[in-house]
Amino acid sequence: MIKIIEMYLTPFEDNRRIFIYLPDDYDYSDERYPVTYMFDGQNLFDDNTATFGTSWGLKDFLDNWDKKMIVVGIECASTGEQRAKEYLPFEVNTGIFGLVFGECEKTMQWIIRELKPYIDSHYRTYLHREATAIAGSSFGGVAAAYGVYFHNDVFSKGGLLSPSLTCINKEVMRKIRNGNLNKDTRVYFSYGTAEASKKWCDYMAKLNYNIEQATNKAGYTTYLYRQEGGKHNEADWAKQSDIWLNFLWK
Numbered sequence: 001m002i003k004i005i006e007m008y009l010t011p012f013e014d015n016r017r018i019f020i021y022l023p024d025d026y027d028y029s030d031e032r033y034p035v036t037y038m039f040d041g042q043n044l045f046d047d048n049t050a051t052f053g054t055s056w057g058l059k060d061f062l063d064n065w066d067k068k069m070i071v072v073g074i075e076c077a078s079t080g081e082q083r084a085k086e087y088l089p090f091e092v093n094t095g096i097f098g099l100v101f102g103e104c105e106k107t108m109q110w111i112i113r114e115l116k117p118y119i120d121s122h123y124r125t126y127l128h129r130e131a132t133a134i135a136g137s138s139f140g141g142v143a144a145a146y147g148v149y150f151h152n153d154v155f156s157k158g159g160l161l162s163p164s165l166t167c168i169n170k171e172v173m174r175k176i177r178n179g180n181l182n183k184d185t186r187v188y189f190s191y192g193t194a195e196a197s198k199k200w201c202d203y204m205a206k207l208n209y210n211i212e213q214a215t216n217k218a219g220y221t222t223y224l225y226r227q228e229g230g231k232h233n234e235a236d237w238a239k240q241s242d243i244w245l246n247f248l249w250k
Helices: 058-063 080-087 104-122 139-150 169-178 198-217 234-238 241-248
Strands: 002-009 014-021 035-039 070-074 091-093 099-101 132-137 157-161 186-192 221-227
Touching: 002 104, 014 058, 035 104, 035 139, 035 157, 058 241, 070 104, 080 099, 080 104, 080 139, 104 139, 132 139, 132 241, 139 157, 139 169, 157 241, 169 198, 186 198, 186 241, 198 221, 221 241
Parallel strands: 035 070, 035 132, 132 157, 157 186, 186 221
Antiparallel strands: 002 014, 014 070, 091 099
């Protein structure tokens, strides 16, 4: 089942819908569940709420998955420029939106200090980091990368689908070299071969490979998925649900 609530995104003074997936038998059991927090929540479960009319179809997948969990989807900002500001952690020239002074740390602090405590107090969750993941696609994948690498005390798992890692490459590599992540950390990376021009796709593939390899060699568990013919959209990210969720929650 999907519950939709509205929460105030304090650092950006805006109301956002929160889409909460609960196992269908949630109301008939006393079980506790792990939680995956995801960005662009309006695109996850229902085509009717998806920005471009096609969702990831995650509800159907989760209803038929052999594992049970809670997924919390956070609605993104209503404009691309504001979404970039909330999802990118550092100053970066995005090209399409120009120079963006990323404030993802504010977004992350809100998730950690306001959203997660709300979810943990209103639903039967496991509180510890080993039962807490963060995931997203595109700029949401960058935010998820920032979450799992820079707030690893909260998130033990990261799902990075088609992340624009050029926005965070140097800082993540430095974080990996410092070697202060928990050894049980699991990170999923993916990219599609038809997301943009061949030159750009090759560049993104190289960034994904370099960070994935560095993470793996540092002793953490990783998975790099190359989606042949994969485009930069919800329909193709939906095709990866079985892969990234089973990897993170093995």
